[in-house]
Amino acid sequence: MRPLKILLGAVLLTTFAAGCGGGEDNPLDSKGSTGGKTIVVGSAAFPGNVLLAELYAGALEDKGLKVERKLGIGEREVYYKLLENGDLTVLPEYNGALLAYLDPKAALPATTEETDKAVSAKLPDGLKLLQPAAAQDNDSLTVTSETAAKNGLKTIEDLKPVAGGLVVGGPAPFEQRFKDKLNTVYGLTFKEWVPDRSGGGNIPTWLKSGKVQVGNVFTTNPAIVLDDLVVLEDTKGVFGLQNIVPLVREDGVDAAAEEALNKVSAQLTTEGLLEMMKKVAVDKNDPAKVAAEWLDAHPV
Structure with missing residues (x-):
């Protein structure tokens, strides 16, 4: 069958x-x-x-x-x-x-x-x-290994000094759901939010091309390993379980x-x-x- x-x-x-x-x-x-x-x-x-x-x-x-x-x-x-x-x-x-x-x-x-x-x-x-x-x-904020090395990024909190110069991308509802929380909890104000209306499937490609510097990549996405991406640790639990x-x-x-x-x-x-x-x-x-x-x- x-x-x-x-x-x-x-x-x-x-x-x-x-x-x-x-x-x-x-x-x-x-x-x-x-x-x-x-x-x-x-x-x-x-x-x-x-x-x-x-x-x-x-x-x-x-x-x-x-x-x-x-x-x-x-x-x-x-x-x-x-x-x-x-x-x-x-x-x-x-x-x-x-x-x-x-x-x-x-x-x-x-x-x-x-x-x-x-x-x-x-x-x-x-x-x-x-x-x-x-x-x-899980949701995440993810960057390329080059962006992580350049800015000393290991956790979401590490983004605070540089977020104003970075573009973040995610599925269309991502901004609505998490923009205020990321600002309130981590003090992050990004340069721009770019929606991916495909549901988030374009984000790894956008990270590699530089269209965005920070991306909402789901943590079971194989691109994290294949493209050597860095998932920033959510030390304050914005994304929960x-x-x-x-x-x-x-x-x-x-x-x-x-x-x-x-x-x-x-x-x-x-x-x-x-x-x-x-x-x-x-x-x-x-x-x-x-x-x-x-x-x-x-x-x-």
């Missing part, structure tokens, strides 16, 4: 990524539910989240559940509302980033348990977090679905995610194929 699921996932990813936009032609009109109905698994537009969605979708299919994929939707501001509205059933989320979205002024807790508790307190009725993974895919966790509609998943999703999370590590992301981002393997291989080795 794996080859068929891989092909279907690839076709849906290609079709939806080309056509999503939230207008009248948006195909997000299915109501996810178990009990013979379809569970609709969505994702953000960047490869790491698409990969996670394929992992969760494949695990559900392995339990004999009917799954529809809606991948590459866009930013959280779009896909979160689709989950609220019932157009999606399951989303791979990041607990700290979700908390920052739900309450931009919230202090990000120091533990996974506290972070999940804070998120759950902000969620509307009908949505809930399942079991978090040990794996994290970013454990991967399924966010679901309670009316769309039953006990069998929750068990499958939780078993994926229980086996997912940061190292394992980085290895899979190398296959996707560097080796150019289809995320559905990479997810299927992982699920074969980590049955649920």
